[in-house]
Amino acid sequence: MHRLIPAPVLATIKRNLAYNFLLSCSQLLLPLLSIPYVSRVLDPAGIGQVGFIDSFTYYFVIIAEFGITTYGIREVARCGNDTARLEKLVPQLLTLHVISSSVTFLFYVSGILLLWNRIGDYRLVLFSLSFFVTNCFACEWYFMGREQFGFISLRSITVRLLGLLSIFILIRKPSDYFIYYGVIVGTALITASLNLAAMFSRLSFRLRKVEWKQHLRYVWVTYLISLFYSIPLLLDNVLVGLVSTAAVVGIYSFSVKMVRIGSLVLTDSFLVFFPRIVSLASQQEHAQLLQKLSLNIQFIIVFAIPMGMGLYLVSDDIALLFYGEKFLDTAANLRILALFPLVKGVSLFLSNPVLIAQHREKAVLRNLVLSGLLFVPLALILSRQYAATGACVALIVTESFLLVLNLVSVRRYFPAVRLNPLVLLQAVVAALVFIPVVLFVRPVLPAGPAGLGLLILTCILIYFSLLLVFRNELVLAVGRLVAGRFPFEQKR
DSSP: OEEOOOHHHHHHHHHHHHHHHHHHHHHHHHHHHHHHHHHHHSOHHHHHHHHHHHHHHHHHHHHHHTTHHHHHHHHHHHHTTOHHHHHHHHHHHHHHHHHHHHHHHHHHHHHHHHTHHHHOOHHHHHHHHHHHHHGGGOOHHHHHHTTOHHHHHHHHHHHHHHHHHHHHHHOOSGGGHHHHHHHHHHHHHHHHHHHHHHHHHHOOOOSSSOOOGGGHHHHHHHHHHHHHHHHHHHHHHHHHHHHSOHHHHHHHHHHHHHHHHHHHHHHTHHHHHHHHHHHHHHTTOHHHHHHHHHHHHHHHHHHHHHHHHHHHHTHHHHIIIIIOGGGTTHHHHHHHGGGHHHHHHHHHHIIIIIIITTTOHHHHHHHHHHHHHHHHHHHHHHHHHHHHHHHHHHHHHHHHHHHHHHHHHHHHHOTTOOOOHHHHHHHHHHHHTHHHHHHHTGGGSOSSHHHHHHHHHHHHHHHHHHHHHTTOHHHHHHHHHHTTSOSSOEEO
16 A cells, blocks of 8 residues: 655655755856856966865864754754744754854964964955854754755855856956955855844744753764864865965865865755654654655765766866866866765765764764874875875775765664665666767867757766666656655555
């Protein structure tokens, strides 16, 4: 007998996926418009200075965040529609964040003074300081936990469009690199302000005399997870900058920017399903839980494999088209990083929706500590020896190591969660067809953006046509979802 997901829940999932799709498209398309312009106006050294201070600042933001984001999403999801509980929880977490930020500020200032020779621009420091202070009141976790992805998407797209317009208007010459960072910080300030205004319009509470200490015994694990997770994500530019030049940091930062944008498009689906997964896990709805997890991992595999294959095959075209002649060295790095979307996507799936959502944070923390201890010396040694290429190798080795550790943990604690080998095989076989397409079709296409666009469109059409021929479960499930039924029916 089949039991379908209730209609209201299905409608919410479909709506959130649609909003998430719009958000993911903006994350992919808007940088594709800004990066070619920025890379041709600014020099690698300027990009490197911005990348260094941005990574430095963001890591201290993560330190100050105290693990509240992941913890807050989970706790807000547990509150459901109980306004009284939310009005008690939210000020507690905000107060905790302000206190942790105040303590972290002392270390942040010490770091600025210690690394001043690497930063060397007070304007960058002023923007950095503004970014740090604003994030003391960050509350994105509230909207994610409430599954308000419509607000998140529309707000983010609007702010990003304003940022894109500002880049085209304000950045005119290589010395404008500090304005580029100012635009990045400005969009963050607007986002934080809109978040606070929207949250205060929904809830009524005060930040005085709140019992924030009760969360300390729960939040420390997610806090350490955030710190160690951010080592390869945010400290990579800093580590490269410590042993190399600003120009090398610029080459490396633009190399990883492309693959990380693609990975975000894949992993943003976790934001839609994470609150629902937490709820299903707490209600012991194991069958529906496995359905959601199956949908997530198939999505990652089906899209990450062709993304990586395409990136490897047309890396030279991408480097020339999007980055320009000053950044041609990124082509070799992109080939090294072609595995990143798949490795990172699967690894995050195993850690966030599987392990963290079901209270196995300590296993995730152990894995991140081990991978972080590997990345730091590896990045320093390889970056000193092989510059940006060495840093890319260190990143791929570390992320692959973390993936293996997460696989072992999931196999130990949740053996029912498995990767479908058939889906993996179908995606690989369909993506291998890109090789003859690039070899024989690319030479007859026009040069430049039009030719590359036609090539990518041809590969996409062939890929999904083959998946239809293979009767790929996810592709068929999307059709059922559009028709108004949940992609994976639950048998009982």
